Amino acid sequence: MAELEQARAWIAAATSLAVLTGAGISAESGIPTFRGAGGLWRDYKPEELATPEAFARDPRLVWEWYNWRRELIAKAAPNAAHRALVELEKRKPGFTLITQNVDGLHDRAGSGKILKLHGDIWRMRCTACGANWSDRRAPLPKLPPHCACGGLARPGVVWFGEPLPDGMMKEAEHAASSAQVVLVIGTSAVVHPAASLIPCARQAGAKIIEINTEETAASARVDCALRGPAGELLPLLL
Ligand code: APR
Numbered sequence: 140m141a142e143l144e145q146a147r148a149w150i151a152a153a154t155s156l157a158v159l160t161g162a163g164i165s166a167e168s169g170i171p172t173f174r175g176a177g178g179l180w181r182d183y184k185p186e187e188l189a190t191p192e193a194f195a196r197d198p199r200l201v202w203e204w205y206n207w208r209r210e211l212i213a214k215a216a217p218n219a220a221h222r223a224l225v226e227l228e229k230r231k232p233g234f235t236l237i238t239q240n241v242d243g244l245h246d247r248a249g250s251g252k253i254l255k256l257h258g259d260i261w262r263m264r265c266t267a268c269g270a271n272w273s274d275r276r277a278p279l280p281k282l283p284p285h286c287a288c289g290g291l292a293r294p295g296v297v298w299f300g301e302p303l304p305d306g307m308m309k310e311a312e313h314a315a316s317s318a319q320v321v322l323v324i325g326t327s328a329v330v331h332p333a334a335s336l337i338p339c340a341r342q343a344g345a346k347i348i349e350i351n352t353e354e355t356a357a358s359a360r361v362d363c364a365l366r367g368p369a370g371e372l373l374p375l376l377l
Contacts, residue, residue, distance in 0.1 A: 142363050142364070142365055143375060146348045146376055147375075149320050149362075149363075150227075153231065153318070155231070155232070155318045156227065156234050156320045157236075157237060157311075157318035158236050158321070159238070159239075159322070159323050159326060160224075160236070160237070160238045160239065160240060161324070161327065162239070162240060162326070163324065163325020163352065164218075164221065164244075165244050166368070166369075167219075167368055168215040168216060168218045169211065170211055170244075171211070174327050174329070180204055180208075185299075188204050189296070190300060191298055194293060198283045198291060199282055202284070203282060205260065208242075208260060209277040209278070210277045212242045212260065213275070215242070217244045217248035219373065220324065220325075220368075221244050221248035221250070222374075223373040223377055224245065224248070225248050226377055228250060233318065235254065235310075235314035236251075236254065237311045237336065238256065239333050240255075240257070241255065241259050241260040241294075241296045242260060243259060243260065243261055254310055254311050254314070255304075256297070256308070256311065257297045258304065259295050260295075261274065261275050261295075262274075262294070262296075263284065263292045263294065264295045265288060265292055265293075266290055266291045266293050267286065267288055267289070267290025267291065268288045268290055270286055271295055303332065311336055315337075315343070315345070316340055317343070318340060320346045320348065321337070321340040321341075321346070321347050322349075323348070323351075324349075324351070324369050325369050326351070326355070328355045334356065334357065337361070338360065346362045347360075347363070348361065348363045348365065348376075350369050351365075352367060352368055353366075
């Protein structure tokens with residue numbers, strides 16, 4: 140496969156590399172993606188549940204969804220694609236991992252620094268006092284969970300319409316625009332600002348390699364589109 144060889148050569152030659160991952164990298168670990176086949180929960184779209192408005196309207200419903208996801212993720216293990224990125228990080232002096240995933244599988248695989256654009260499903264934040272803490276219980280004993288102060292707790296993730304963690308997008312843009320190669324793995328590339336990192340990197344001259352089982356919103360504007368499961372393709376690129 141000529142495309143695979145081309146991608147391998149670009150990666151081998153690069154000293155600076157950035158990676159953007161999405162839900163598809165965890166699909167082979169058994170975690171459903173948000174969009175596409177099997178990506179929905181009780182017929183709700185992520186845009187209907189992952190919003191401050193949905194939480195204000197029905198915190199219990201939103202927490203039921205997160206509780207379900209926490210249970211699935213707790214049972215899952217990192218796959219060959221997560222592990223390949225750990226190996227790549229060891230080989231490249233300039234390496235930045237940017238993820239939209241909140242599942243923590245990159246951490247569990249052993250990746251070092253991770254820019255978690257959309258937060259972390261294992262963190263909680265109090266809607267009253269602002270305290271934030273880690274809670275790895277799955278399932279949670281009582282829904283919705285509360286803070287020690289008595290306030291309602293929310294998941295420590297970024298919802299639609301909310302800003303990304305302070306300064307993180309700037310750091311991600313810097314990494315994407317200074318990388319020679321950018322790998323875009325398992326994302327439908329429709330959620331912004333994360334998806335805007337792809338044109339941002341391309342404009343700055345990076346070679347963009349996409350790994351996805353399907354064509355995406357970004358496919359027409361990448362330098363190399365590899366079709367197949369990340370857990371199979373990524374190890375072949377190293
Ligand atoms: N290998 C590679 N890609 C895969 C695989 C696989 N094994 N399985 C599925 N995919 C691809 C799908 O083809 C799809 O393009 O992964 C992508 C998953 O897309 P989404 O479900 O839209 O996930 P993502 O792009 O991460 O969503 C972005 O949306 O709901 C929000 O905050 C949530 O971070 C998430 C954001």
